[in-house]
Amino acid sequence: MHARRDFLKAGALLVSFSAASLTVSSLEGQGQFDTHPSHIDPKKLDSWLAVAADGTITAYTGKCDFGQGMFTAQTQLVAEELCVAISRVKLIQCDTSIAPDQGTTSGSQSTPTNFNSQNLALAAATARETLLSLAARKWGDPVDQLTAADGVITGTGGRHVTYEELIGGRRFNLVLSPTATRRSPEQWTVLGKPVPSLDRSALMTGQFEFIHSVRVPHMLHGRVVRPPGMGAKVASVDRGSVQHIAGLLKIVVRKDFIGVVAETQYEAMLAARQLAVRWNDGPELPSQKDFFEHLQRQPSKDTLSVDSGDVERLLDGATNVVRARYTYPYQMHGSVGASCAVADVKSDKATIWSATQSAYPTRSIASTLLNLPLDSVRVIYVRGSGCYGLNGADAVSFDAAILSQAVGRPVRLQFSREDEMMWENLGAACVIEHRASLAPDGRIAVWDREDWVTSLGNRPGYDRPGNVISGMLLGYEPEPLQPGPAKPPAGKFRNQSNTVPSYFAGCIEGGCGGGGTIRSERALTHTVRSPFFTGPLRSPLRIQNTFANECFMNELCAQAKADPVDFRLRHLDNARVIGVIKAAARAANWEPRVSPAPNPSKTGVVSGRGIACVDYEGGNGYAALIAEVAVDLATCLVRPTRFVVALDCGPVSNPDGLRNQIEGGILQGMSRALVEEVTWDNRRITSTDWETYNSLHLDYEMPAIESVFVTPEGVPAIGAGETAITVTPAAIGNAIFDATGGRLRGLPFTPQRVSAALREARRGSGLA
Amino acid sequence: MKPIRLKVNGQHRTVNVDPDSPLLFVLSDELGLRGPRFGCGMAQCGSCTVIMGGRVVRSCVMPVKAVGEEEVTTLEGLGTPAKPHPIQQAFIDEGAAQCGFCLSGVILTAKAVLDGNPGASDEDIRTALGGVLCRCFTHTRMLRAIRKYADTTREHARKA
Numbered sequence: 001m002h003a004r005r006d007f008l009k010a011g012a013l014l015v016s017f018s019a020a021s022l023t024v025s026s027l028e029g030q031g032q033f034d035t036h037p038s039h040i041d042p043k044k045l046d047s048w049l050a051v052a053a054d055g056t057i058t059a060y061t062g063k064c065d066f067g068q069g070m071f072t073a074q075t076q077l078v079a080e081e082l083c084v085a086i087s088r089v090k091l092i093q094c095d096t097s098i099a100p101d102q103g104t105t106s107g108s109q110s111t112p113t114n115f116n117s118q119n120l121a122l123a124a125a126t127a128r129e130t131l132l133s134l135a136a137r138k139w140g141d142p143v144d145q146l147t148a149a150d151g152v153i154t155g156t157g158g159r160h161v162t163y164e165e166l167i168g169g170r171r172f173n174l175v176l177s178p179t180a181t182r183r184s185p186e187q188w189t190v191l192g193k194p195v196p197s198l199d200r201s202a203l204m205t206g207q208f209e210f211i212h213s214v215r216v217p218h219m220l221h222g223r224v225v226r227p228p229g230m231g232a233k234v235a236s237v238d239r240g241s242v243q244h245i246a247g248l249l250k251i252v253v254r255k256d257f258i259g260v261v262a263e264t265q266y267e268a269m270l271a272a273r274q275l276a277v278r279w280n281d282g283p284e285l286p287s288q289k290d291f292f293e294h295l296q297r298q299p300s301k302d303t304l305s306v307d308s309g310d311v312e313r314l315l316d317g318a319t320n321v322v323r324a325r326y327t328y329p330y331q332m333h334g335s336v337g338a339s340c341a342v343a344d345v346k347s348d349k350a351t352i353w354s355a356t357q358s359a360y361p362t363r364s365i366a367s368t369l370l371n372l373p374l375d376s377v378r379v380i381y382v383r384g385s386g387c388y389g390l391n392g393a394d395a396v397s398f399d400a401a402i403l404s405q406a407v408g409r410p411v412r413l414q415f416s417r418e419d420e421m422m423w424e425n426l427g428a429a430c431v432i433e434h435r436a437s438l439a440p441d442g443r444i445a446v447w448d449r450e451d452w453v454t455s456l457g458n459r460p461g462y463d464r465p466g467n468v469i470s471g472m473l474l475g476y477e478p479e480p481l482q483p484g485p486a487k488p489p490a491g492k493f494r495n496q497s498n499t500v501p502s503y504f505a506g507c508i509e510g511g512c513g514g515g516g517t518i519r520s521e522r523a524l525t526h527t528v529r530s531p532f533f534t535g536p537l538r539s540p541l542r543i544q545n546t547f548a549n550e551c552f553m554n555e556l557c558a559q560a561k562a563d564p565v566d567f568r569l570r571h572l573d574n575a576r577v578i579g580v581i582k583a584a585a586r587a588a589n590w591e592p593r594v595s596p597a598p599n600p601s602k603t604g605v606v607s608g609r610g611i612a613c614v615d616y617e618g619g620n621g622y623a624a625l626i627a628e629v630a631v632d633l634a635t636c637l638v639r640p641t642r643f644v645v646a647l648d649c650g651p652v653s654n655p656d657g658l659r660n661q662i663e664g665g666i667l668q669g670m671s672r673a674l675v676e677e678v679t680w681d682n683r684r685i686t687s688t689d690w691e692t693y694n695s696l697h698l699d700y701e702m703p704a705i706e707s708v709f710v711t712p713e714g715v716p717a718i719g720a721g722e723t724a725i726t727v728t729p730a731a732i733g734n735a736i737f738d739a740t741g742g743r744l745r746g747l748p749f750t751p752q753r754v755s756a757a758l759r760e761a762r763r764g765s766g767l768a
Numbered sequence: 769m770k771p772i773r774l775k776v777n778g779q780h781r782t783v784n785v786d787p788d789s790p791l792l793f794v795l796s797d798e799l800g801l802r803g804p805r806f807g808c809g810m811a812q813c814g815s816c817t818v819i820m821g822g823r824v825v826r827s828c829v830m831p832v833k834a835v836g837e838e839e840v841t842t843l844e845g846l847g848t849p850a851k852p853h854p855i856q857q858a859f860i861d862e863g864a865a866q867c868g869f870c871l872s873g874v875i876l877t878a879k880a881v882l883d884g885n886p887g888a889s890d891e892d893i894r895t896a897l898g899g900v901l902c903r904c905f906t907h908t909r910m911l912r913a914i915r916k917y918a919d920t921t922r923e924h925a926r927k928a
Contacts, residue, residue: 067867067904196863203868204856206803206843210869213802221797246769265797266789269809336807336815336903337869385807385815386867386904417808656863660909664866667905690812690901698874698897702907 042100045130045172048123049078053169055151055162057082057089061120062102062360063110064093065199067386068721069657070110072197076653077115080183080191081124082131082163083148086198094359094381104358104459106389106536108620108719115653115717117182125180127172134166185651194656211355211382211393212340214412219342220249221265222403222413223272225258226423226469229683230531231282234258241276251275252406257473259403261411272416284682285531292327292431295452300526302486305499306506306514311435311522314446318437322559326434326548327746330454330678331427332693333537337385338420339392343400344410349376354397355384357459362394364462366401369474388668390425390459390468390535398470418688423469425535426678428454432548434555442560444503444571446520449549451499453541454530455481469533481529495618497541498726499523501549502615503571515574515615532678532685538668539722542616543729547747550612550730554595554737563592564611564734576622576648577615579710583646584611584624587708595738605632607641610734612727616719622648622710623723625666627731628703631739636751636758638736640670640703643728648710649720655709662707662724669728670703671696675748694748741765772832776801777845787833791825792816794832795842803843803872807901814873814900818842824873824880843872846879855879855917862913866904873900878914886925890915 040047040060050058059078065071071091079086092099102113114120128148135153136143138161146155154160162168185192202208227233234256242248247263248271258277262268286294315321342353350370356362356379363379370377384393392415400413432451439445457467457478465471466478493506493513500506504521506514514521539546557567565585572578584590588609600606608631613624628642643666652658675694678687687693707724733744741764742757774781776799783798790809795801795818804827807815811826818827819841827840847853852860855875865871874897881888881896893914902910 067865067869069866196860197865199868200860200863200865201849201852203865203871204843204859204875205847205849205852206801206872207849208868209802210805212805213796215797215800264786264789265793266786334903335869336813336867336901337805338808340806383867385805385869388903414806417810417812660863660866660906663908664905667907668903671905689808689810695901695903696905696907698900698902698907698910699894700907701894702911705908 040098040100042119043175045123045126045174045176047100048120049127051163051167053164055088055164055168057084058092059089059120059124060092060099061114062094062100063105063114064357064359064381066105066357066383068661069197069654070105071199072195073653073657074114074120075198076191076193076195077121078124080188081121082128084151086190086195088151095378096359096363097378101360103360106357108616108722111649111653111717111719112620121182122176122180125182126174126177129177129180130172130174131163131166135161191653192651193654195654197657209382210337211342211353211384212337212414214342214353214382216342216344216410219410219412220261220263220407221268222259222261222400222411223268224399224413224415224419225260225272225275225277226419227256228279229282230285232279233282235278235280238276242271242274245271245274250407252403254402255473255475257399257402257470259399259413261403261407265414281683285680287682288680291429295429295431295454295528298528299483300452300528301481301483303525303527304486304489305495305523305525306489306493306504306508307522307524308507308520310520311446311448314520315435315437315448318446320559321435321437322556323435324433324552324555324745326432326551328430328432328544328547329747330429330532331537331672331676332421332678332687333388333391333424333427334421334693334695335385335387335391338415338417339384339396340412340414341393341397341400342410342412343397343404345370345401345404346408348372350401351378351380352397352401353380353382355382355387355393356397357387357390358394361460361462362397365398365460365465365471368463369398369465370401370405388538389540390537392420392424394460395423395468395470398465398468402474421688421693422685423533425457425468425533427537428530428534428541428544430454430541430544432545434548434552436552436556438556438560442562444518444556447501447504447518448522449501450524450526451545451548452526452528455527455534456530457533458535481527486524495615498545498549498614498617499525499541501553502574502577502613503553503568513618515572515577517571517573539726542614542722542726543669543672546612546614546726547729547733550727551733551743551745554610554734555743558595561594564595565590566592568611568613574615576712577613579712580622580624580646580648581611581613583708583710584626584644587646587706588626588644590626595734596741597738600740601633603633605630606739607631608735608737608739610731610736610738612730612734614723614726616723616726619718621719621723623727625724625727625731627728627735629732629735629739631736631754633740633758636754638674638732638749638754639701640732642703643705644708645705645724646708646710647720647723648712649723650715650717651711652709653717658709658720659707661721663705665721665725666705666728667696667702669725670732673729673732673747673749675750677748774832774835775837775839777841785832788831790828791818791830791832791835791840792827795827795840801842801844805869805872807870812899812901813870814877815870817873817876819876819880822880822883824877843875846875854920855914858913858917859910862909862916864906864909864913866906870900870902874902874910878917882918882921886921888918890918893918
């Protein structure tokens, strides 16, 4: 049986879409494993869409839903372009045997990739136009006389034909038409509407199938035994130490990878806890106390994003240079569910049920680790706990595959909380230093910024198993980091990591790609080997850089005695950044004045407001956020009270889903700003559970959030999931300064750091 | 391994398991329930929450032998997609989820508080949610859904 053909023959196999179909087991829902093409050709329409004999439309996508709403939005997209009700569309996400390879679902790229004029959107538009032409040919009518609605094409004289009558159960055998026209936002009836997320009923009633619920016949349970610290190597394993555990079937040792497989989860858990292993320690870790200084002394790979060549000369000659050094700690994805995967590895083929963001790369890595041909490995995406980037989902999938191969039976592997937190690819720690000076007219004359970014490993991609812990334990190296000096900037200006402040003109070889007016500009990045694995965590490096850039912008603004909104506008010429700043200021009733607030109280609770904005990745989303905070001067506790955000992501696919992402992003950003920081000792990460890594729980008194959408006419759809979080720490930091005069230059904003900033402010104003 | 009788979501079930096994593993592996999920295994996050005797219990740390006669209610025991419980309906109406992994802790904790005290204040409910973690930070919508449901229980409490 061929899985794709099953869908064509019988929409009944999948049932017509309803909330209930999300409760169907992925075993039944996804069809049988069999031969499949290594590459499902994304140029072909049949790779994306099928109309079944009963009129069900099955769409295949390589971008999946982790809770960010992509399942609902992509279903809306297909329904919109094909002029059918949402209930007619069944979306299959990220199954490497039947959906096109769209790489990794990450980086706010799903909307730009699938919602404009390529890929899924183009496929759906091509299908609609094809169906219209088929009907036109059948009747001899001009195609512009025909209309499509609710899966029926109506021609002249009222005659009509259904999609299934035209193509049901058969292939299109066409390539995507580059000229197929998308329905315009003015015509939309499904897309652009606040369609309730399709997974709601299943989620709220506990019927939704998470990866943690996947059960396969004859399945066993696995656990891993990780090293006690970074770089530790296996010296010996005492297999006798767990002999008393009745259901223990196998202890798997491969280089420094250790796992156990047992009949039940409980036995696997006991075996992993009790297995006696002697380890040889790795090198001692750098001390956390002076880690940032250590970081700045390391050999580095240097990159210049922009360099006008005159900053040293101008800063040397300036009398009023403003300097500041910002630090950003390691932070965690900290998924609420410890990662889990199920693998069924046979001698000649493998199926892996995985919550990875990278189903297709995971297939490639698994094929390497299992020594099986690529075409024999199938990865089926099943949603896990929210990941926010590279959490443990990739590692647990590889480990499950290794364990299943060792026992020749399906294995479900559940990480412990410690496995998850000690070994995930952390959000990078950074140091960012700024120097700038103002011209006599109060504008910024020159701005130089230099940052040190930690890096070790990353997403494994298609060929780098060592980028995550599983691969490293199996003897693969992470991507090498070659220290070396920066080359002069060349080519087009890029700002993928928001290294460059929005106010830089971004001029390279005469072409200026930045959104700002500052022409004496330099941005130099030093990438340094990290003692821990690092990887993309929601708004990777963008949140770190934006925190430092947007807070320093306010330091310059204070120096110029200007209003932070007005001062930003004076240094910008990107209309879309200007647009969100003005919209946020309007919505928040921003009154122009200098920060800090005049005559702040020296006791009790003081309040303030702060703004921050971003041109996300240089063109992939725009946000401006105004935060209002209360600071208790006695306890130095910071409590945000209100957020007003303006967001421009082009045409909005689902306003309710977008609001959900914005609210979640801002509050996650607030948690990261206020309490989140990874800790370690000389051997290991010591943030291994929810008592040693802080996150704001559900009892935290949440601020009000108001969001405004700015949608310029005729622009494409761009990223939306990471823009709001990116500006949150900076907006809060600027609000604390406004309330107290204290400048926070390091996250998280703990009472200790707030207290130190207040002392420094008093010293600065001669009040100490 | 030992046969153990349990009453789960209104049904009597007999499972053959190690009596020391956490209840969570029995619910998910023996009974195929999807509502309670493994989050931390240390009673720190709430993902595995069930209700027993009107109180919330972290099933990841409760040995199955300690359950006894008490009925266990999981998230799927409240209502179905076709007929959700009013608190589940409030969550559906508010779209109060992102990934949704944490929902057993959020919904069952709020329900248990309001079952015990239908007039519970927002403050009471928030305090009870202190041990529940949502890393997608859907806090605003979740608290709105709970408030919506609480308004109906408070109304009943007032009339009673």
